[in-house]
Amino acid sequence: MVRDRQKFSDLLAEVRRFIRTECLPLEEEVDRCDAIPEPLVRRMRETGLFGHSIPEAYGGAGLSTEELSLVNIEVSQAATAFRARFGGNTGIAAESIVVDGTEAQKQQYLPRLASGELTGCFALTEPEAGSDATAQATVAVRENDGYVITGRKCFITNAPIASLFTVFARTDPGKKGADGISAFLVERGAPGLSTSQPCRKMGQHGSPVGEVILERVRVPASAIVGGLEGQGFRTALKTLNKQRINLAALCVGPAIRLVEEMARHAQSRRQFGQHIGDFQLVQQMIAESNTEVHAARALVLETARKRDDGADVTMEASMCKLFASEACGRIADRAVQVFGGRGYIAGNVAERFYRDVRLFRLYEGTSQIHLVNIARRTMASVQAQP
Numbered sequence: 001m002v003r004d005r006q007k008f009s010d011l012l013a014e015v016r017r018f019i020r021t022e023c024l025p026l027e028e029e030v031d032r033c034d035a036i037p038e039p040l041v042r043r044m045r046e047t048g049l050f051g052h053s054i055p056e057a058y059g060g061a062g063l064s065t066e067e068l069s070l071v072n073i074e075v076s077q078a079a080t081a082f083r084a085r086f087g088g089n090t091g092i093a094a095e096s097i098v099v100d101g102t103e104a105q106k107q108q109y110l111p112r113l114a115s116g117e118l119t120g121c122f123a124l125t126e127p128e129a130g131s132d133a134t135a136q137a138t139v140a141v142r143e144n145d146g147y148v149i150t151g152r153k154c155f156i157t158n159a160p161i162a163s164l165f166t167v168f169a170r171t172d173p174g175k176k177g178a179d180g181i182s183a184f185l186v187e188r189g190a191p192g193l194s195t196s197q198p199c200r201k202m203g204q205h206g207s208p209v210g211e212v213i214l215e216r217v218r219v220p221a222s223a224i225v226g227g228l229e230g231q232g233f234r235t236a237l238k239t240l241n242k243q244r245i246n247l248a249a250l251c252v253g254p255a256i257r258l259v260e261e262m263a264r265h266a267q268s269r270r271q272f273g274q275h276i277g278d279f280q281l282v283q284q285m286i287a288e289s290n291t292e293v294h295a296a297r298a299l300v301l302e303t304a305r306k307r308d309d310g311a312d313v314t315m316e317a318s319m320c321k322l323f324a325s326e327a328c329g330r331i332a333d334r335a336v337q338v339f340g341g342r343g344y345i346a347g348n349v350a351e352r353f354y355r356d357v358r359l360f361r362l363y364e365g366t367s368q369i370h371l372v373n374i375a376r377r378t379m380a381s382v383q384a385q386p
Ligand SMILES: Cc1cc2nc3c(=O)[nH]c(=O)nc-3n(C[C@H](O)[C@H](O)[C@H](O)COP(=O)(O)OP(=O)(O)OC[C@H]3O[C@@H](n4cnc5c(N)ncnc54)[C@H](O)[C@@H]3O)c2cc1C
Pocket: 121, 122, 123, 124, 125, 129, 130, 131, 132, 154, 155, 156, 157, 158, 201, 209, 359, 362, 363, 364, 365, 366, 367, 368, 369, 372
């Protein structure tokens, strides 16, 4: 559902210009220094990148799922760390409030997330609760008129720099699994909340990831997302369901960029007296990669449109995330191959994306978890033989 086509196409053109002219030239510096320069973050705020998915009533652009996918395909054509800087605010960190927040929570946080004044993060994973996110050990104990939260979250994107944390904790220790989990909005500065130093990682340098440590953090009852206990895991699933489409779109951008880079290199590098692009085995790598780009893009946009039309796309969102992230991994691998030895040397675009995109197959549901989900839903949709 694209409401105001001209307005949206202007926004998309502005995003494309910003990414190509202001982010792309800084890719290597960001990878080397493991940080995004603050002046560029200011420009991200001015360009409205922090608020794309937040409703207009709260200061965002109110993009539909399809529109956000098209934007994500643009922003991810530069190094993945750029998008990660504002991605929580226009993805999982703000979405919990958008889908399930009370009116007071929306008023309090969404405008500041949309402007980029606050950086949000989504703190679900724990050392013993990874793929099985329902195994939450963090607890929130009712005390007086609020809760006291104790626990430890790991691998949280933007935790080292975040000012607002969506923290998942068990409010009912008597209930196992998804029931009894609640989501809380906790601000940095709350006594007892601290974050670790950023982890050293394989790729996505410039995107800080770390632990969130909660030692008897006291929050008011009004900090529960939606004001209702026991709804937190449902909130997480609603948020992740949309985010899987977002993430799939974020896999398409690097894949487009890598196909361009492969095709350019194949037409300039000469061996055996001709361009390597004249060799059919090199052409095969380019052709298979570009075909996968088109298939992933079509799947993502069709699923996004279905979601905008109100359909339940839980299974299709899993398919998008699985197919796009795996395709992106294959394309990055072929890109290194097309660049030959150069593709293995630091500073080469294929070498950097190869490291960066490896994460896509791991977070927000590993490929195995999505395979399991798709298989279960496929079998459930077909009647068993008596
Ligand atoms: C850089 C980075 C950023 C991240 N950002 C965030 C964030 O912002 N917020 C957040 O909450 N989390 C975040 N995560 C955590 C991420 O979502 C988890 O790492 C992921 O869900 C996998 O959990 P795990 O690492 O514990 O792996 P495990 O669950 O231990 O899985 C290990 C292996 O076992 C397989 N496996 C597990 N269960 C099954 C099964 N039932 N069937 C088949 N195979 C199975 C997995 O597929 C995987 O191959 C981030 C992680 C990284 C690395």
